Amino acid sequence: MDTRTALLDSAERAARQRGFDAFSYADLARDVGIRKASIHYHFPLKADLAFGLVERYAARMSDQLADINNEDTPAAAKLRAFVAIYRDAMANGTQLCLCVALSAGRESLSEPVLDQLTQFHEDCAAWLSQVLAAAREDGSVIGGADPMDEADAVLALVEGAQLVARAAKDIRLFDRATTAFLARLAVADLN
Amino acid sequence: MDTRTALLDSAERAARQRGFDAFSYADLARDVGIRKASIHYHFPLKADLAFGLVERYAARMSDQLADINNEDTPAAAKLRAFVAIYRDAMANGTQLCLCVALSAGRESLSEPVLDQLTQFHEDCAAWLSQVLAAAREDGSVIGGADPMDEADAVLALVEGAQLVARAAKDIRLFDRATTAFLARLAVADLN
DNA sequence: GTCAACCTACCTATCACTAGGTAGATACCG
DNA sequence: CGGTATCTACCTAGTGATAGGTAGGTTGAC
Numbered sequence: 001m002d003t004r005t006a007l008l009d010s011a012e013r014a015a016r017q018r019g020f021d022a023f024s025y026a027d028l029a030r031d032v033g034i035r036k037a038s039i040h041y042h043f044p045l046k047a048d049l050a051f052g053l054v055e056r057y058a059a060r061m062s063d064q065l066a067d068i069n070n071e072d073t074p075a076a077a078k079l080r081a082f083v084a085i086y087r088d089a090m091a092n093g094t095q096l097c098l099c100v101a102l103s104a105g106r107e108s109l110s111e112p113v114l115d116q117l118t119q120f121h122e123d124c125a126a127w128l129s130q131v132l133a134a135a136r137e138d139g140s141v142i143g144g145a146d147p148m149d150e151a152d153a154v155l156a157l158v159e160g161a162q163l164v165a166r167a168a169k170d171i172r173l174f175d176r177a178t179t180a181f182l183a184r185l186a187v188a189d190l191n
Numbered sequence: 192m193d194t195r196t197a198l199l200d201s202a203e204r205a206a207r208q209r210g211f212d213a214f215s216y217a218d219l220a221r222d223v224g225i226r227k228a229s230i231h232y233h234f235p236l237k238a239d240l241a242f243g244l245v246e247r248y249a250a251r252m253s254d255q256l257a258d259i260n261n262e263d264t265p266a267a268a269k270l271r272a273f274v275a276i277y278r279d280a281m282a283n284g285t286q287l288c289l290c291v292a293l294s295a296g297r298e299s300l301s302e303p304v305l306d307q308l309t310q311f312h313e314d315c316a317a318w319l320s321q322v323l324a325a326a327r328e329d330g331s332v333i334g335g336a337d338p339m340d341e342a343d344a345v346l347a348l349v350e351g352a353q354l355v356a357r358a359a360k361d362i363r364l365f366d367r368a369t370t371a372f373l374a375r376l377a378v379a380d381l382n
Numbered sequence: 383g384t385c386a387a388c389c390t391a392c393c394t395a396t397c398a399c400t401a402g403g404t405a406g407a408t409a410c411c412g
Numbered sequence: 413c414g415g416t417a418t419c420t421a422c423c424t425a426g427t428g429a430t431a432g433g434t435a436g437g438t439t440g441a442c
Contacts, residue, residue, distance in 0.1 A: 003421080018298040021212060024397065037400080038422050046398065103358040104295030107209040117358065143334070145371040152355065153348065156368035160351025164343070167294045167308060177347035180336040194387080215431060228434080229388050237432065389438065400427070409418075 004042050006032045008056060011049055016095035019105050020050060047110035050102070054116045057098045061085075061120070065127050075135035076185035079154070082128065083178055086158040093171040100159050125151045142184040157181060195233045197223045199247060202240055207286035210296050211241060238301040241293070245307045248289045252276075252311070256318050266326035267376035270345070273319065274369055277349040284362040291350050316342045333375040348372060 010031040014023035025046070029036040043049040068081045089097040099120055102109065106117070129151035135141035144150060161177035201222040205214035216237070220227040234240040259272045280288040290311055293300065297308070320342035326332035335341060352368035 019212075019296050021210075022296065022298050025399085026396080034421090035423060036398095037424080040399070041421060044399085100354065103354055105210050105213070106358060107213055121355065121358065145374055149367045149370040152352075152364060152368040153371045156351035156355055157344065157348050158351070159354055160347035160349070161343075163291065163294055163350055163354065164312065164347055167297060167312065173343060176340045177343040179340040180344045183336055216433085217430080225387090226389060227432095228390080231433065232387060235433085384442090386441090387439090389436100391435090391437105393434075394432095396431075397429080398427105399429105401425090402423100403425105404423075405421095407418105407420080409416100411416085412414095 003032065003034065007039060007042055007049070008052055012053055012057070012098060013095070015053065016089075016098055016101045020102055021105050021108050047113060050109060050113045051116065053098060054102065054113060054120065058116065058120045058123070062123070065124075069127075074138050074140035075131050076140035078131050079128075079135070079141070080182060080185055082131070082154075083158060083182065086162060087171070087174055087178070090162055090165060090171055090174060093165050093169045093174070096162050096166055097159075100162050103159075104163075121155070125155055128154055140185070144184075154181065194223070194225065198230060198233055198240070199243055203244055203248070203289060204286070206244065207280075207289055207292045211293055212296055212299050238304065241300060241304045242307065244289060245293065245304055245311065249307065249311045249314070253314065256315075260318075265329050265331035266322050267331035269322050270319075270326070270332070271373060271376055273322070273345075274349055274373065277353060278362070278365055278369075281353055281356060281362055281365060284356050284360045284365070287353050287357055288350075291353050294350075295354075312346070316346055319345055331376070335375075345372065 007028060010028055011023065014027060014031075025036045025039050028039055032039075039049075043052060064085055065082075068078050071078070086097060089095070095101075096104075099117060102113070102117060106114065109117075125148075129147040132141070132144065132147035132150050132154075136144060136147070145153075157178065161174045164177065165171055165174035198219060201219055202214070205218060205222075216227050216230050219230055223230075230240075234243060255276060256273075259269050262269070277288060280286070286292075287295075290308060293304070293308060297305065300308070316339075320338040323332070323335065323338035323341050323345075327335060327338070336344075348369065352365045355368065356362055356365035
């Protein structure tokens with residue numbers, strides 16, 4: 001496998017399990033099987049590694065959201081799929097999604113990475129508010145406030161659910177925390 | 192002021208702004224005005240400092256929740272007060288509550304502190320589910336699923352709202368994320 | 383005289399990062 | 413085709429800074 005990709009994989013796993021500041025180039029080197037100094041060939045500064053991590057992550061997320069959009073399903077089903085992405089990212093309660101993991105320890109991140117993170121968050125919120133607006137049209141969601149507000153609420157809910165579920169190392173906390181929201185999408189089960 | 196308290200204050204501020212691993216005894220010493228080594232007199236290991244931090248924090252929270260309970264208000268008002276605690280803890284978007292800050296970088300914490308954190312979380316969820324159950328009785332909350340599930344949902348919501356609001360350094364994100372939930376408590380405004 | 387509460391001075395480990403070198407593949411050139 | 417220059421992808425060996433933590437001494441209040 002491509003070394004750069006192997007490094008990104010290892011770093012992503014470490015960042016999502018233990019935090020970006022909690023793994024070192026030494027850990028990475030051991031995991032991938034090259035020397036510590038060689039990592040600097042691929043990522044001169046650790047900030048470059050963070051940038052590469054978010055870049056890849058944002059692209060992956062963007063693809064997933066586009067795929068969901070392309071399916072001809074009610075808005076409720078799309079929202080269910082969105083929650084599922086955050087649930088799957090947890091790997092049974094052992095890790096967070098990268099954006100939550102980096103947001104948590106954001107003080108040590110470089111400015112470009114902070115900008116990336118802000119952009120990522122805005123993109124997610126925009127996608128959600130668009131789908132929530134569509135949900136008003138097709139009536140596949142019970143209740144619902146202003147789509148902009150509710151987009152932030154859903155994002156906060158899934159990110160917070162990840163946090164508490166990983167703290168307890170128990171994915172069931174994520175499920176319990178999202179149960180009420182998913183119940184409002186129950187109508188879509190009938191389709 | 193008592194040196195031990197001054198150390199706890201400084202450490203709490205640092206932990207909530209930058210994370211528990213992101214401040215050092217050297218920072219603390221500078222801030223409080225004693226030498227680095229002297230901190231070890233009060234907190235031999237950094238784990239002892241973490242323990243003291245959570246201990247004090249949990250006691251404070253417990254008092255606040257008891258106070259809210261002692262008021263003769265509808266359940267909706269109690270829930271509103273709960274959200275307000277998490278909002279106030281943010282200090283205009285610059286910091287997190289201690290429990291969110293520590294949960295975020297939990298891999299570096301000692302076992303006793305992890306246990307404290309779990310206990311703290313369970314206490315909060317228990318309080319919430321009791322109040323949510325009361326809300327069913329007095330009808331001061333619109334809608335509502337199983338109180339146990341919803342307790343986890345509310346906790347995830349406020350913790351996630353803190354995370355996204357601090358990432359943007361903007362308390363308004365917290366407000367937008369909690370708007371929909373607070374709207375369900377609107378009935379209590381009439382009391 | 384004891385002891386809490388501080389101090390100076392130091393330790394070891396680890397961090398991100400750098401300097402400088404090398405084996406081997408690839409590209410260019412006469 | 414042979415020779416040479418360059419590039420990629422790694423290496424060994426080290427830097428200075430900083431981390432948490434320790435040993436042992438000083439001081440002032442009771």
